[in-house]
Amino acid sequence: MSEFWERETWGIPERIVCLTEEFTEILYLLGEEDRIVGISAYTVRPPEAKRDKEVVSAFIGGSVKKIKALEPDLVLGFSDIQAQLAHDLIKENLSVLIFNQRSLGEILDVIVQVGALVGRRRSAEELARGYAERLREVARESAGEGRRRVYFEEWDEPRITAIQWVGELIEIAGGENVFADRSCGKLAKERFVDDEEIQAADPEVIIGCWCGKEVDLQSIRDRPGYGELQAVRQGKVFEMDPAIILQPGPAALTDGLDKLVELISGE
Numbered sequence: 714m715s716e717f718w719e720r721e722t723w724g725i726p727e728r729i730v731c732l733t734e735e736f737t738e739i740l741y742l743l744g745e746e747d748r749i750v751g752i753s754a755y756t757v758r759p760p761e762a763k764r765d766k767e768v769v770s771a772f773i774g775g776s777v778k779k780i781k782a783l784e785p786d787l788v789l790g791f792s793d794i795q796a797q798l799a800h801d802l803i804k805e806n807l808s809v810l811i812f813n814q815r816s817l818g819e820i821l822d823v824i825v826q827v828g829a830l831v832g833r834r835r836s837a838e839e840l841a842r843g844y845a846e847r848l849r850e851v852a853r854e855s856a857g858e859g860r861r862r863v864y865f866e867e868w869d870e871p872r873i874t875a876i877q878w879v880g881e882l883i884e885i886a887g888g889e890n891v892f893a894d895r896s897c898g899k900l901a902k903e904r905f906v907d908d909e910e911i912q913a914a915d916p917e918v919i920i921g922c923w924c925g926k927e928v929d930l931q932s933i934r935d936r937p938g939y940g941e942l943q944a945v946r947q948g949k950v951f952e953m954d955p956a957i958i959l960q961p962g963p964a965a966l967t968d969g970l971d972k973l974v975e976l977i978s979g980e
Contacts, residue, residue: 725832726787726808730780732770732798735962736789737762739824742840742963745831750783757956758964770798772925777801787830791961793900814961815877815899821845824962844966848885851970855887861977863888864916864944866933867959868923872906878961886973891916912938918977919944921952924959928952951976 730751731737738758740746749762751769756762769779775798780788788802788809799809810830814823821841828837863883865875875883880896883889890896891914895904919942921928930952934945944950953976958969 726785726830728783728785728787729831730769730783730785730788731756732775732788732790732795733772733960734758734956735791735820735823735960735964736827737766738960738963739827739837740831743828743831743833743836745833748831750785751780755956758960774798777805781805781807789827813899815897817848817878817881817966820878820961820966840963844963848966848970851974852885855885855974855978860887860889861917862891862914862943863918863920863977864891864911864914865920865922867904868901869921869929869932872908872911873901874904874906876904876959878965879958882958882965882970882973883977886970886977888918888973888977908936908938912942915943917943917947917949919950920973920976921950922955922958924955949976949979 727748728750729740729748731740731749731753733753734756737749737752737756740749741759741762749766752762752766753770753772754768755772767779767783769776769783773794780802786808788807790799790809790811792811792813795811799811802809812823814820821844824841825834825837828834865879865883867873867875874892875890875896877896880890880893892906895906898904919933921930921933930950933939933950939945953972957964957972
């Protein structure tokens with residue numbers, strides 16, 4: 714029998730598996746990294762996490778056996794893409810919490826919610842407030858500049874444009890997301906675009922950020938009709954590291970935003 718009366722706290726998970734990087738980074742920033750027992754193979758932030766924690770998942774899938782062996786009292790995951798893995802873990806009687814943050818506001822909310830889960834709500838609120846102020850500051854700095862039309866490509870075949878938080882960061886960084894109407898789509902298929910639409914938008918900046926593989930910039934330039942796009946003619950076709958922008962957490966709010974400002978401003 715578990716001697717629960719010996720605990721100093723109740724309701725706070727002691728052994729957490731993070732199926733995506735943002736939860737790992739949040740817990741490290743809050744000084745709660747000792748609670749983490751398992752992480753995603755795609756975790757690069759902070760770098761010591763990959764050294765110190767056991768890798769138990771990719772993104773879509775993971776090792777139910779490995780995760781169960783770690784005896785977690787909470788598994789944290791992200792989005793409907795991990796629904797099957799969450800289902801398999803729940804069938805093994807594990808506690809699973811899946812978030813679905815898509816906007817900047819939701820990312821800040823999740824930081825606070827994760828902090829509350831580990832008894833660090835106040836610290837998490839301070840962290841979120843700091844990020845919010847930085848977003849406002851960057852938005853103020855870019856407000857008076859000419860806004861360049863930006864096409865952000867999250868995948869090449871089929872073409873998938875920016876998810877909501879990326880689209881919002883483009884606007885904060887001083888750009889105009891040419892497919893802002895698509896960015897709010899929660900499903901990837903809602904963000905499909907075709908070459909005809911891209912050519913009609915005539916972006917001044919193209920940012921390739923293919924999750925899971927290197928961007929072939931020359932293949933983008935060589936697409937039929939792309940030679941006439943302003944971005945191609947002016948040499949404004951860039952690659953961006955998915956690790957700093959496609960994770961809906963601290964990385965996107967810091968290094969990701971900084972890189973967008975650099976690419977869009979041309980500085």
